[in-house]
Amino acid sequence: MRIGVLGAAGIVPEALLKPARENPDVDIAAIAARDISRAHEFAAKHRVPEVHATYEELLADPSIDAVYNPTPNGLHGRWTLAALAAGKHVLCEKPFSANASEARLVADAAEAAGLVVMEAFHYRYHPFTRRMEELLASGELGEVQHIETAVCFPLPKFSDIRYNLSLAGGATMDAGCYAVHMARVLGGATPTVVDARAKLRSPEIDRAMTASLRFPSSATGRVRASLWSSDVLRISARVVCSGGELRAINPLSPQFWHRLSVRRGDSRSVERFSHRPSYAYQLEAFADAVLRDVPPLTSPADAIETMTAIDAIYEAAGLRPRVPTS
Template identity: 60%
Template sequence: MIRVRIGTLGAARITPSALIKPAKLVPGVEVAAVAARDRSRAEAFAAKHAIPVVHESYEALIADPSIDAVYNPLPNARHAEWTLRALEAGKHVLCEKPLASNESEARSVAEAADKHGLVVMEAFHYRYHPLADRMVSIVGELGEIKQIETWLCFPLPRFSDIRYSLPLSGGALMDAGCYAVHLARLLGGGEPTVRAARALLRSPGVDRAMSASLEFPSGATGRVNASLWSSQLLKISARVVGSRGQMRVFNFIAPQAFHRLSYTVDGVTKRERVAGEATYTYQLRAFVSAVETGEGNLTPPSDSIANMAVIDEIYRKAGLAPRGTI
């Protein structure tokens, strides 16, 4: 029995991993429609992935009365716009991160979701894997937290990619760094103040790498590191130091593929592997639960507002304008 019918905006490269494959594993879900700017591309995508309906436009898809929810993997600058349109049409939304170009846009989405009583989930898929909760649990064993550092760095030398486009709200901090900021906030247990930031630019206003120093309400210091192109080619990690020990994690983004988790408490070191399904499967299952029961949304717009507030301030501290404000 199909309980949640989802329409996808566009035929983005991430959609098969983030939506199509998980929908085959989560009972009651159907990817029922697709729309793209190029109809032929939408038709090819629909044929490849057995999607029954191709709409002429994004507007037609969100107006389809048979669709319960919308998946929004459009470029960053279109996230808030089309999420708001979907909410106005009465649809729940699973939106790729970052939810918006800046804090103000995130607030607009939160207000609309509250107004219409609909679910908006920002697709920080790692948060739904058991590894995320295990990291939080271990941090609780480390005593007084002194330092938190997160990295999400990977090479993207294809400089024509939209992730380097200022009009489309690109930049390393927006793409990779939003994860690093999100995880630092999760492990820090509070909302940090940005003390300093430094950007390496690909083009005027567009960061190819970003690092920032944070301070948490507890007094712990933090650092986030993001890169699409820098000397740090690949690092997807976290490190937390406390008065009783420390924790290190490698590959918190896709732990189902491979990850390392080690921690030392009171001089005793342990290593663990946290078993589980793909992060995207957990995320889609949680989205369906939130739609049906109102429970399970760990990344609602209120969390998005806090994350974007930190991102905006990092840009300011680095001497750059927050995205969508130029």
């Protein structure tokens, strides 16, 4: 599978180039960027063989089978739709789109084209997350009663695009999409939003968000996300069940460090997992979806549910859901 890259974003080496080197199914064939000199510099540094002058030119290349879309949030939908129109499969960075309405447009286009579109929630494919799901689904901890997820890290560079409303920025769109998605995965369903409170960096741009949730099972939930708050660094999940509890530290990138603590009644244990990068598991899943018709876990249908919850959080906090970049 020959992949073209839409943009020289900072995430590209870690998320795509490094795992591709160990994956025999994948060849990173080309890159395009808004600044062609930057594209040439990136290609030379990372040994990408071909540079296209524009995104459109890359999408028109008949030798490209799929694209990786790490453009800013507000452009995800536009370039995923363009890639589908050009007959390419897409691995799209999170969040999948600017809002739920745009996610539905992309989902419909992917279905009509018969092509794979997969959202890049890399943690979802790591054995750490699979194990949490397995523990909860087995019933050995009893019924799920309460779920807490948090993704908080400091981003004091306020000129960063993640603080840019016109590019569909905000803490809930960045760190928060992970926290919301993880709550959905651990809860086994999409919750309703009970209330939400935002801390603002500028009008309509949240630097932090806290939301209370309720799941169809009547379990409660709470998600926290921030790019700048008193929660300087917190990447965690906690699930309280009727017969036990699990606590996860750094479930997003367990290759760096992680811990899963499990309480069953009065018994406690700690589990550890592979330090193989979560991005490597993700790229394998994308290749399986494209080459072997294995449905991805982070499908367009899954993305619609996440974006629906994110829209509801913004509305509950008195803010507008994001819109695509015009």
